Amino acid sequence: MSDSRVIPVPSSSPPSQSLVNALSRALSRREAKSARRRLTVLPQETVDFSSNDFLSLGTSPAYRGRFMTHLKNAPDSFPFAKELERFVADFHQAPTALLFNSGFDANVGVLSSVPQPGDVILYDELIHASAHEGMRLSRAGKRIMFPHSSAAGLRDALQTQINEDPSVRNGTKNVFIVVESIYSMDGDVAPIRDFIQVVDDLLPHQNGYFMVDEAHSTGVFGPRGAGVVQELGVQDRMFIRVHTFGKALASHGAVVLCGQETKDYLINYARSLIYTTALGFPFLASIRTAYELLANGETESLQVRVQELIRHLHTRLHSLRADQSVLFEVDHFPTSPIFSLRTSKPRQLAAFCQRNGFIIRAIMPPTIPEGKERVRVCLHSGNTEAEIEGLVQTIQSWLDQCELRSANL
Ligand SMILES: Cc1ncc(COP(=O)(O)O)c(C=O)c1O
Structure with missing residues (x-):
């Protein structure tokens, strides 16, 4: 009698070989499309x-010198990380900051865990792959794309949700608006003030929450490189800001800026934070170095x-x-x-x-x-x-x- 759990293996092609063939075919398809x-x-x-x-901090002697000093005086990582979070939060005029291993992890952690069952996410059509990954894992009831950087597009998308769903209208369901401040491929700046106006007009119960990814503005835009949100002075209107360190800050990792309850929630529910080893001391030291240069006005x-x-x-x-x-x-x-x-x-x-x-x-x-x-x-x-x-x-x-x-x- 044959065992139905055993999958027959064709003798001519071992399974590992057929997997490798499948991978090669996928690569060939990409090759064919250049x-x-x-x-x-x-x-x-x-x-x-x-x-x-x-x-150009990656080749800056000022950056390197300060980094080496931090390395030489290496204290314990944990208090250093806590103090770094405080320093970064103050620089960005945020209530608190939470370090992640990368911007990818930060976006996945936030978007997969913060929207609650049934909530609505409205996202710009050009947001980064990491935000898509987070949304894919989230329990939100709806994920709706609006046309790139279009306040009118956001208004239409939001109005449709309000018309369709009384709990959006009466404030019981949360609505998340997910955007970047500078888009990585076109380098354009999002009309954040116009987006705020739309949310103020349509969601009087204050159930609209902005999540903005500042990966490409960090260091380059805003006062001392603090980003577009602070340039506009709308930091108090953002529920979550993500700044990454792998671009203008010549380091690695990211920070989520948010309120204390949100930080505590992420520490408990963001799986991309919980189930991975935290940044090692050399990275903490390089992030600290970059933020000291920013805060001192040296950049x-x-x-x-x-x-x-x-x-x-x-x-x-x-x-x-x-x-x-x-x-x-x-x-x-x-x-x-x-x-x-x-x-x-x-x-x-x-x-x-x-x-x-x-x-x-x-x-x-x-x-x-x-x-x-x-x-x-x-x-x-x-x-x-x-x-x-x-x-x-x-x-x-x-x-x-x-x-x-x-x-x-
Ligand atoms: C807009 C945006 N968000 C997030 C990320 C991910 O950041 P990280 O490289 O730190 O994972 C990137 C770039 O890779 C990005 O361009």
Whole structure:
């Protein structure tokens, strides 16, 4: 008699091999769509127009010196972490702060646990993958997308929920509005004040809660780099803010800024916080280093320098000449260090620039929607006008080559 629990294994193909084949086929599908990712190391002597090290703290002697001092005087990690949370909370004018191992973990932890059963989440269509991951795990009754950075879109989505559900209208159900302050791919700034107005107009029972991810504004925007929310002075209106340390702060990890009850709740319910080892002392020391530099005003000149370079690159990119044979458009929000060069041949443009010593990267689906392929250029305070000139001339050469090739067809 055969045992129904035993799955027969075809003799020609061992199971491990068929799994590997399935993985290879998935990779081939990505390859065919020019969407396969590879981990690459930047060659030396190349110019970085790609990383999110916007303040160039990763190579700053001031940062390194202060970091080494913290390391030498290493106290116990736990009191150091607690004191760091206090320091970061004060800097961001928040009631409390809770450290997470990464921005990904912070978004997953918050969104998977804070919305209660039946609550409603309204999210911007371009929010980060980590927020999607958190929402997927959450017990919220509804997750509704609204058009990117559209206050009118948020108003429509919210009004629909109010019309459909009396408990949203009477304040028994909570509504979470999930946005970023600066979007990672287009570098545009969210209209947070307009969003607040929508919530004030439509939810008089104060059951609207903002969750804002400041990953890309940290260090770069706002007073001493405190972020867009503090630039607008609306920190008291945000239920949760997430700041990450892996971008302009040249470190790793993230912090959730919130009220004391929310912090206590996360300590008890956020699984991405509970079931993982906390940040080690070197990371705590580097986060402390970055925040001391911010709080002392030592990064203000870097913020100013980035803005100078942004204006320079903005002007230079708009002087580029592109023939109709190749789609080429520059998308840029005036004060953001992130530039998006839309072209139908992003991989070719990125590869051409890389061969000429300028590291920029093609951004392909699924990171961005189909049809929105682009090359992303990020500026850093450590870039120079000469480097920018080199990049712009290289892009112009590529555009000229495309034009020539299409003329010869
Ligand atoms: C908007 C946004 N949120 C969260 C994250 C995740 O942050 P981390 O790299 O610290 O996991 C990123 C980037 O990776 C991001 O761009």
